[in-house]
Amino acid sequence: MSVFLEALAWLFSPERLGAGGIPQRIGEHLWFTLIAFALASAIAVPLGYLVGHTGRGREVAVAVAGAARALPSFGLILLLVMLVGVLQIGAAVTAALVILAIPSILAGAYAGIEAIDRRTIDAARAVGMTEWQVLTRVEIPLGLPLLLSGMRNGVLQIVATATLAGYVGLGGLGDDILQGIALRNYPQTLGGALLVVALALVLDGVFAVLERVAVPHGVRKRGGALPRSSSASRTPAASAAN
Amino acid sequence: MSIEFRGVRKAFPDGTVAVEDFSLVIPSRTTTVLLGSSGCGKTTLLRMVNRMVDPSAGTVLIDDEDVAAVDPVALRRRIGYVMQNSGLLPHRRVADNIATVPRLNGVAKDAARERALQLMDTVGLDRSLADRYPAQLSGGQQQRVGVARALAAEPNILLMDEPFGAVDPIVRAELQQELIRLRRELEKTVVFVTHDVDEAFLLGDQVVLLQRGGRIAQAGTPAEILANPASDFVADFVGAGRGRRSLRVEEIDGVLVVVDADGRPAGVLADEARTAPGSATRGNRAQ
Ligand SMILES: Nc1ncnc2c1ncn2[C@@H]1O[C@H](COP(=O)(O)OP(=O)(O)O)[C@@H](O)[C@H]1O
Ligand SMILES: [Mg+2]
Numbered sequence: 001m002s003v004f005l006e007a008l009a010w011l012f013s014p015e016r017l018g019a020g021g022i023p024q025r026i027g028e029h030l031w032f033t034l035i036a037f038a039l040a041s042a043i044a045v046p047l048g049y050l051v052g053h054t055g056r057g058r059e060v061a062v063a064v065a066g067a068a069r070a071l072p073s074f075g076l077i078l079l080l081v082m083l084v085g086v087l088q089i090g091a092a093v094t095a096a097l098v099i100l101a102i103p104s105i106l107a108g109a110y111a112g113i114e115a116i117d118r119r120t121i122d123a124a125r126a127v128g129m130t131e132w133q134v135l136t137r138v139e140i141p142l143g144l145p146l147l148l149s150g151m152r153n154g155v156l157q158i159v160a161t162a163t164l165a166g167y168v169g170l171g172g173l174g175d176d177i178l179q180g181i182a183l184r185n186y187p188q189t190l191g192g193a194l195l196v197v198a199l200a201l202v203l204d205g206v207f208a209v210l211e212r213v214a215v216p217h218g219v220r221k222r223g224g225a226l227p228r229s230s231s232a233s234r235t236p237a238a239s240a241a242n
Numbered sequence: 243m244s245i246e247f248r249g250v251r252k253a254f255p256d257g258t259v260a261v262e263d264f265s266l267v268i269p270s271r272t273t274t275v276l277l278g279s280s281g282c283g284k285t286t287l288l289r290m291v292n293r294m295v296d297p298s299a300g301t302v303l304i305d306d307e308d309v310a311a312v313d314p315v316a317l318r319r320r321i322g323y324v325m326q327n328s329g330l331l332p333h334r335r336v337a338d339n340i341a342t343v344p345r346l347n348g349v350a351k352d353a354a355r356e357r358a359l360q361l362m363d364t365v366g367l368d369r370s371l372a373d374r375y376p377a378q379l380s381g382g383q384q385q386r387v388g389v390a391r392a393l394a395a396e397p398n399i400l401l402m403d404e405p406f407g408a409v410d411p412i413v414r415a416e417l418q419q420e421l422i423r424l425r426r427e428l429e430k431t432v433v434f435v436t437h438d439v440d441e442a443f444l445l446g447d448q449v450v451l452l453q454r455g456g457r458i459a460q461a462g463t464p465a466e467i468l469a470n471p472a473s474d475f476v477a478d479f480v481g482a483g484r485g486r487r488s489l490r491v492e493e494i495d496g497v498l499v500v501v502d503a504d505g506r507p508a509g510v511l512a513d514e515a516r517t518a519p520g521s522a523t524r525g526n527r528a529q
Binding site for chain 2 (some may be wrong): 120218
């Protein structure tokens with residue numbers, strides 16, 4: 001318990017605010033996360049949409065996603081640092097984070113499209129939508145909640161793994177944690193870890209909200225009632241034709 | 243617009259031959275019903291008209307133009323298509339669903355909505371439903387929206403694939419009557435798919451009874467098919483052979499009453515009918 005209190009004391013001590021302090025570490029951590037997330041999304045979302053829309057390459061996508069998910073993150077970072085060279089440590093770490101986040105985002109993107117009723121998509125095509133219109137006006141909006149759920153997993157993976165950036169001297173909250181271990185300053189290690197957890201929780205919350213907002217109006221939630229549109233609640237069903 | 247199937251065949255990639263060799267002319271501004279049990283190729287045939295299915299052999303012509311030469315997207319936008327499950331976009335409001343094709347064709351938002359509201363009147367939907375989502379409608383209402391959407395681009399051809407199959411019998415009867423009314427008003431070439439004999443006879447100018455593989459068992463007006471079933475299969479399918487459709491006339495208290503095979507009254511013989519040529523009292527073939 002005293003370690004815990006000391007960790008809090010460490011967190012809130014005024015020295016933590018200056019250069020190399022907590023705000024800077026959080027900034028670095030978020031920066032890694034953001035870059036890696038943006039790159040992973042830029043690769044995985046179009047790929048996932050391609051797989052989901054065409055239905056082709058699904059087996060490959062599933063296999064790739066599964067294999068990548070089994071990669072040990074620390075090993076991957078070390079491997080990339082060795083491969084890319086110590087001079088481009090930043091690139092190596094970012095690449096590792098990107099690779100780790102791709103499976104979740106890819107799966108979210110294609111699962112979102114796959115989960116749509118085939119008849120809805122067939123109907124969209126049958127009334128004369130082009131393939132691009134089917135994708136952008138039907139598949140993407142209806143698949144958005146599952147995509148965001150995949151992104152949520154991906155971002156959590158990045159935030160947690162970005163801690164390892166400290167190992168190769170790149171800063172972030174991992175820096176505090178590892179320094180604490182090296183100096184046997186366990187309150188500092190715990191304080192850093194708590195910050196990572198808090199950051200993860202905040203991001204998780206943000207995505208939870210986004211996921212909810214992204215459910216298109218008119219789409220029934222699992223087991224739940226329909227979202228009532230304002231006019232629907234004004235209009236008693238009885239006034240309707242048949 | 244007339245539609246012609248010329249020796250079409252469809253073999254799906256998995257080897258299923260849905261349609262073996264089908265030829266048919268559908269005259270302009272008539273209703274042709276493709277009638278047959280599930281799996282006999284009705285949907286496949288219907289979808290060849292708007293190129294949702296491309297035939298493996300043969301051609302489909304609309305006003306003597308081979309549809310294979312027409313861009314499928316452009317073709318589909320000028321053919322109305324009503325599906326059994328309505329096929330509405332769940333994330334779009336009723337009015338937006340109806341306005342889908344006009345919007346794709348570049349009609350301004352306000353104009354498209356106004357048109358959608360008019361179409362809601364046409365198909366008997368209360369305008370207050372315009373801002374609902376499909377899931378907030380009954381099955382019958384969804385089908386009406388589906389019909390309104392199909393009419394939105396003012397197509398000359400209307401394809402209807404068991405459009406009333408999933409609604410209860412009372413609503414179905416209502417929708418059938420609405421369709422009869424609409425057809426009078428709109429003068430479109432309608433191709434209607436159903437497995438229900440009564441519906442086929444009610445709606446079809448021409449009824450095409452299909453067997454597995456899209457083989458035509460008989461094509462003709464409902465009266466022709468009833469009067470002259472081409473085979474036992476036809477007689478059986480339309481119920482003539484089983485006596486389901488055999489009516490006879492009985493005199494009760496001096497009035498001629500038409501009764502069915504079980505002796506239940508179907509109606510009273512109209513005055514003109516008694517003196518009609520080939521007097522109705524002879525009964526129909528099935529007796
Ligand atoms: N995309 C497809 N791939 C393989 N077989 C199909 C496909 N669509 C339809 N079929 C088969 O073709 C036959 C005719 O189907 P369909 O035209 O849907 O019949 P219907 O509408 O009369 O019930 C059925 O045996 C069906 O299983
Ligand atoms: Mg069918």
